[in-house]
Amino acid sequence: MPELPEVETIRRQLEPSLTHKTIQEIRVFWEKTLSGASQASLSPVLQGQVIRRVRRRGKYFVLELDRGFLVYHLRMSGRLYVSPDAMGEDRWVRLSLTFSDQTHLIFSDTRKFGRVYYDDSLHDLETKLGPEPLKLPVEQWHELFARSKTKIKAFLLNQSKLAGIGNIYSDESLFQAEIHPARPADSLTEEESLRLAKAVQERLSTAIQHEGATISWYRKPDGSQGESQKHFKVYGKYGRPCPVCGKELCRTLVSQRTTTFCSHCQK
Numbered sequence: 001m002p003e004l005p006e007v008e009t010i011r012r013q014l015e016p017s018l019t020h021k022t023i024q025e026i027r028v029f030w031e032k033t034l035s036g037a038s039q040a041s042l043s044p045v046l047q048g049q050v051i052r053r054v055r056r057r058g059k060y061f062v063l064e065l066d067r068g069f070l071v072y073h074l075r076m077s078g079r080l081y082v083s084p085d086a087m088g089e090d091r092w093v094r095l096s097l098t099f100s101d102q103t104h105l106i107f108s109d110t111r112k113f114g115r116v117y118y119d120d121s122l123h124d125l126e127t128k129l130g131p132e133p134l135k136l137p138v139e140q141w142h143e144l145f146a147r148s149k150t151k152i153k154a155f156l157l158n159q160s161k162l163a164g165i166g167n168i169y170s171d172e173s174l175f176q177a178e179i180h181p182a183r184p185a186d187s188l189t190e191e192e193s194l195r196l197a198k199a200v201q202e203r204l205s206t207a208i209q210h211e212g213a214t215i216s217w218y219r220k221p222d223g224s225q226g227e228s229q230k231h232f233k234v235y236g237k238y239g240r241p242c243p244v245c246g247k248e249l250c251r252t253l254v255s256q257r258t259t260t261f262c263s264h265c266q267k
């Protein structure tokens with residue numbers, strides 16, 4: 001699933017081609033993709049609205065319009081790209097926006113788990129999301145961790161605690177910070193919290209520089225792959241030697257998610 005760095009990469013690449021575009025129509029090719037509305041009910045609302053800003057919140061891609069917001073959640077296999085063709089350039093197009101200059105923002109989604117919705121405000125989205133990990137000052141993380149007894153890896157995955165971190169960057173960050181994924185969040189010392197906060201910010205920033213990780217469906221809007229996966233230390237590397245101590249990397253389940261870590265380096 002695309003995490004913060006992947007969605008941010010998509011946002012950065014699409015921003016120049018979407019900002020100030022005027023929406024002419026929305027076309028829905030898979031009904032469930034559009035939640036809370038239908039093509040018929042949403043078309044008149046969107047028609048003529050201008051995209052003011054191309055934003056991201058957590059793993060959500062957000063188009064700020066004159067009077068509301070179109071929110072995209074890519075989930076497992078959602079892709080976004082601009083095309084001269086309203087039907088897009090692949091077989092899995094679920095929804096498209098047509099602009100007055102006859103270009104189209106295509107939402108393609110092989111697995112169909114992705115969702116798009118329109119809202120007058122971002123209030124509902126904000127109430128379910130925690131702070132942005134790249135914006136939260138590192139000295140404030142300890143206070144967050146100290147209020148929770150949940151396993152630290154589960155904490156990092158919980159979007160209402162911190163928005164945008166998924167399985168990849170939680171494993172990579174915990175490894176860098178040398179913290180065991182099953183530690184209760186409130187057991188972290190102030191020094192460990194600081195180390196983890198810095199590790200998360202560093203992993204996310206570096207992954208944005210590498211334009212995200214292509215391990216399954218993720219592609220940049222121009223169709224090319226990200227480079228972040230080439231720099232993974234532990235994610236998906238169960239059974240291989242730890243790059244620091246050489247011992248075999250372990251695997252466990254946290255929040256039903258496969259978690260790879262080094263039992264020797266991470267305490």
Ligand SMILES: [Zn+2]
Pocket residue numbers: 242243244245246247262263264265266
């Ligand atoms: Zn190790």
